[in-house]
Amino acid sequence: MSTSSKLLFNLIFLFYFTWIYATLKYDDEFISNKLEEDNFWDNLLNSQKPENKNSNKYYNSVEKLLSLDDPWPKGFFNKSITICADVKSPNIVYKIDGGDITKCKKGQKAVAVGNYRNGQNETGWGILEIETFADFSEEIQSYAAGLAEGLLTKNQIHLHYLNTASQICNNASAGYCDQLHNYIKTNLKWIKSKVNSLAKNDIYWRHVELTFTQLTGINDGYEDINISGDYYPRVEFKNNSILLIQMSGDFYDLEHVFKKNPNLESEPSHCSGFIKITEGNEDLLMSHVSMAGYNTMNRILKLYKFAFDTKKSPGNIVTFSGYPAALSSADDYTLTSAGLLSIETTIAVFNEPLYEKVKENKHLHCWLRSYLANRLSKTARDWVQLFGRYNSGTYNNQWTVLDYKLFKPKQELPQTDLIWILEQIPGLVVSRDVTWFIKSYGYWPSYNIPFLSKISELSGFSAKGQINNWWRWGFTPRAKIFHRDHKKVKDLKTLRELMRYNNYQHDEYSRCKCTPPYSAEASISTRGDLNTPDGKWEVPGMGFRNHGSIDYKGTNFELFKQLRFEVVGGPTYGGPGNLPYFSWALQK
Structure with a gap:
C-alpha cells in the first residue's frame, strides 16, 4: 500500500452489504415566528395517538459490519491511477497506472492519486478516493483530481449518463430542448465572465x-x-455530458420553467432526513434516505482530499454518497473536514408563476452552490449564508446543516448554531437556526415539506395542505411516523431500522382513501413499485411509479470524527412489512 493510499485510508467509508440489481436574492432573513410554530407543533404532539406497544419488531438481515481499522484488504480496489507533473513547469500532466506516487518520472511529482472499486453488483456502490498534493497550485490539483476520476470511472459515467442525463429531452414539447440548452449556454457565458x-x-x-x-x-x-x-490543465465552461450530470436536480424545476410536458407532475422525487439526540445526550445521529427513479441506482461513495489552504477552504476533505462524475452529492449527504454534515429534501413549487424568477444570468445552479458551501464553510450558519448566494430557483430544497463540532457527548446542547436549515424557492431563500427544535423535541425531521411559514405560503404548500394532509407539515405520513418512532432510535442499528422502515399494508399512517386503502409511498423509505398499477389514489404521488428509496446513509458522533458513515444500497426490503426485494425482472 502506498503512502498516499494510507493517507486516504485514514478517512474511510463504513458500509453494509446489500444486493441490488442495476444497469444501470440571498435574503439574509431569519423568520421569527418561533412562537407560532411552537404552538402548532405542541398541538400536533397532543393530537398524536399513543405508541402501539405491540407493534412488530423491526427486521434486520444486513450482513456483518466492516469494522477493521483499515477495512480495505489488499487488492480491494480494482483500479488505481497517479497523475504526475513536472514540478517546475506543470503545464502538462501525465497519467500512470497504479497508486504508487514514487513512480513518477525524474523531475516529476504526483499531483493526484485515485483509487476505485466498482462494487455495483456486490454492494450497490462503487468506492472512489481522490487525493491531491500541495506541491502544485490549486488549479493543477483541481484538474488532476477531475482527470483521475474521469479515467477511473468512465464506464460508470457512461452508464449513468445513458440512464439519466441523456434522456432530459425525451417526451418533451416542441422547442423545449432548444430552450433548455440555450439557457444553459447563456448561464455558462455569464459564469465565465464573472470568473474572468x-x-x-x-x-x-x-x-x-x-x-x-x-x-x-x-x-x-x-x-x-x-x-x-x-x-493539459485548463478551465472550460462547456455544455457537455459531464455538466448535465451535475444538473440532475436542477432539471426538476427547469422542466417546469420551460414547460417540458403539460402533464408534468408538480412533485419531484422525495427524500427523508433525520437527526436524533439520544438519551442523556450521549450521541448525536444524522441520517438520510434518497428517493428517486430506480434508473438512478448507479452509485458511488466518494472521498475528496484536496491540499488547499485550510484557512480559506476549511472543507477541503469531504466524504459523500454520490453518482458517477457528480461533484456534489445530489442526495444530498456530505460530511466535511470543517465538522459539518449537510442534507436536503426537495421542495415542490406548486405556485407556477414563481418560475418567472428563474433567469439565465446572475445565478449559480444548486449543485455548484452546495459544492462551494461544503468547501468554504466553517459553521452551519456560514453554510446557509454561502449557499444562499446567487439563488437559481432550481432544485428547490429544504437544507439541514449540522455542526458536529458543537456537540459534546453527555453535555448540554448549545443554545444556538448546532443546526441551521435553509429553504429555497425561485426568488427567495430563507434560513433559520433550529437548534431550539431538537432541544425541545429530541429530534429534527425533514420530509419534503417546508417548515418555514413564508416558504410554505409562497410555494403553494399552505394551500395544498388545506386540501390534503399529504402536503401538510406535521401531518403527512412521514411526519407522523417520525414523531411516533423517533424514541426508538438509540444507536446506529435502530437508526437504520427507522430510516429503512416501510410497513405500508399494516401501518395506520400509510393508509389513505385509495384503492387499495394504503400506499407504499407513505413511509420513511418508499417503494412506489409495490403499489397497484391500476389503483385509485387521492394524490398521484401515492400511486404506482418508478420511484422509491434507493439507499440509506447514517452516522453518529464517533464515526463522524473520522468522516465515516454507514450505507445500504438499493430499495428497502424485508422489515416488519416483509417487503419483497426489488428486481428489474418484476417491473412492468
Missing part, C-alpha cells in the same frame, strides 16, 4: 473557477481521446 473579472480577488469566484477546472478534468478523463497520455 472576479476570480483573482474573490475567493468565492476563485472556487467557482476551480470547480469548473475539476469538471474539465473529469470530462478529459471520461473522453480520454489523448492517445499520448499527456493532458
Whole structure:
C-alpha cells in the first residue's frame, strides 16, 4: 500500500452489504415566528395517538459490519491511477497506472492519486478516493483530481449518463430542448465572465473557477481521446455530458420553467432526513434516505482530499454518497473536514408563476452552490449564508446543516448554531437556526415539506395542505411516523431500522382513501413499485411509479470524527412489512 493510499485510508467509508440489481436574492432573513410554530407543533404532539406497544419488531438481515481499522484488504480496489507533473513547469500532466506516487518520472511529482472499486453488483456502490498534493497550485490539483476520476470511472459515467442525463429531452414539447440548452449556454457565458473579472480577488469566484477546472478534468478523463497520455490543465465552461450530470436536480424545476410536458407532475422525487439526540445526550445521529427513479441506482461513495489552504477552504476533505462524475452529492449527504454534515429534501413549487424568477444570468445552479458551501464553510450558519448566494430557483430544497463540532457527548446542547436549515424557492431563500427544535423535541425531521411559514405560503404548500394532509407539515405520513418512532432510535442499528422502515399494508399512517386503502409511498423509505398499477389514489404521488428509496446513509458522533458513515444500497426490503426485494425482472 502506498503512502498516499494510507493517507486516504485514514478517512474511510463504513458500509453494509446489500444486493441490488442495476444497469444501470440571498435574503439574509431569519423568520421569527418561533412562537407560532411552537404552538402548532405542541398541538400536533397532543393530537398524536399513543405508541402501539405491540407493534412488530423491526427486521434486520444486513450482513456483518466492516469494522477493521483499515477495512480495505489488499487488492480491494480494482483500479488505481497517479497523475504526475513536472514540478517546475506543470503545464502538462501525465497519467500512470497504479497508486504508487514514487513512480513518477525524474523531475516529476504526483499531483493526484485515485483509487476505485466498482462494487455495483456486490454492494450497490462503487468506492472512489481522490487525493491531491500541495506541491502544485490549486488549479493543477483541481484538474488532476477531475482527470483521475474521469479515467477511473468512465464506464460508470457512461452508464449513468445513458440512464439519466441523456434522456432530459425525451417526451418533451416542441422547442423545449432548444430552450433548455440555450439557457444553459447563456448561464455558462455569464459564469465565465464573472470568473474572468472576479476570480483573482474573490475567493468565492476563485472556487467557482476551480470547480469548473475539476469538471474539465473529469470530462478529459471520461473522453480520454489523448492517445499520448499527456493532458493539459485548463478551465472550460462547456455544455457537455459531464455538466448535465451535475444538473440532475436542477432539471426538476427547469422542466417546469420551460414547460417540458403539460402533464408534468408538480412533485419531484422525495427524500427523508433525520437527526436524533439520544438519551442523556450521549450521541448525536444524522441520517438520510434518497428517493428517486430506480434508473438512478448507479452509485458511488466518494472521498475528496484536496491540499488547499485550510484557512480559506476549511472543507477541503469531504466524504459523500454520490453518482458517477457528480461533484456534489445530489442526495444530498456530505460530511466535511470543517465538522459539518449537510442534507436536503426537495421542495415542490406548486405556485407556477414563481418560475418567472428563474433567469439565465446572475445565478449559480444548486449543485455548484452546495459544492462551494461544503468547501468554504466553517459553521452551519456560514453554510446557509454561502449557499444562499446567487439563488437559481432550481432544485428547490429544504437544507439541514449540522455542526458536529458543537456537540459534546453527555453535555448540554448549545443554545444556538448546532443546526441551521435553509429553504429555497425561485426568488427567495430563507434560513433559520433550529437548534431550539431538537432541544425541545429530541429530534429534527425533514420530509419534503417546508417548515418555514413564508416558504410554505409562497410555494403553494399552505394551500395544498388545506386540501390534503399529504402536503401538510406535521401531518403527512412521514411526519407522523417520525414523531411516533423517533424514541426508538438509540444507536446506529435502530437508526437504520427507522430510516429503512416501510410497513405500508399494516401501518395506520400509510393508509389513505385509495384503492387499495394504503400506499407504499407513505413511509420513511418508499417503494412506489409495490403499489397497484391500476389503483385509485387521492394524490398521484401515492400511486404506482418508478420511484422509491434507493439507499440509506447514517452516522453518529464517533464515526463522524473520522468522516465515516454507514450505507445500504438499493430499495428497502424485508422489515416488519416483509417487503419483497426489488428486481428489474418484476417491473412492468
